[in-house]
Amino acid sequence: MNTVYIFVAALGVAVIANFALTAHVAATLSAKMSALEHRTVDQADDSLLPVGTEIPGFSTRTVDGEPVRSWEFDRPTVLGFFMVGRVPCETTLPDFCEAAETLRVEGAEVIAVVCHESRHPGGPIADPAVKALAARLGTVARVVLERDGDAVTTAFKMTVFPAFYRVSTRNGRLRVTGTASAPPSFSGLEWA
Structure with missing residues (x-):
């Protein structure tokens, strides 16, 4: 039973880390695209x-x-x-x-x-x-x-x-x- 708890906890941490990384990449890409869009x-x-x-x-x-x-x-x-x-x-x-x-x-x-x-x-x-x-x-x-x-x-x-x-x-x-x-x-x- 402890193995299941550990697995679920590890999976939760991995999902949260993946979400945080995806949000960071999306924000960085958005900022770079905005800079290109507004380039004169x-x-x-x-x-x-x-x-x-x-x-x-x-x-x-x-x-x-x-x-x-x-x-x-x-x-x-x-x-x-x-x-x-x-x-x-x-x-x-x-x-x-x-x-x-x-x-x-x-x-x-x-x-x-x-x-x-x-x-x-x-x-x-x-x-x-x-x-x-x-x-x-x-x-x-x-x-x-x-x-x-x-x-x-x-x-x-x-x-x-x-x-x-x-x-x-x-x-x-x-x-x-x-x-x-x-x-x-x-x-x-x-x-x-």
Whole structure:
């Protein structure tokens, strides 16, 4: 009878230890995933193209069907890159919209590039998350929808979102003239 008590007690201790270890692993994994989810470009190593980088030509269309051609940029232009469903992109959205409104008033072109992985049968704009982000950005910018590897994301070698570039054409070549990753660094997008 004592053997049964000892066995049950040992089994109880093993179950409690297993539960404690599982809870610790789950908490650690959750913290690491949260840190990755909230990572901004500031925390990534050299993810933004440096000022002065020449951007290869690209051509695409906005959600309204308007052409966007890099060689036709005739005024300072700001491009904001957002990924659907990324927390850092959602948290920077209000600040970007406010900055974009100011930049437009000052004469800049503002283009928002919404990157997505949607496979919605009605197309990406039918995807509720893509549609909501595009609609919000559409109030302050011309909106382009792209997948990884499409024209604009390839031209800017996008790997981390959000990211913001100021570009201008000099001698017929499009070059990066300012970068920002998130507030408060939007000051890098302001015009002198």
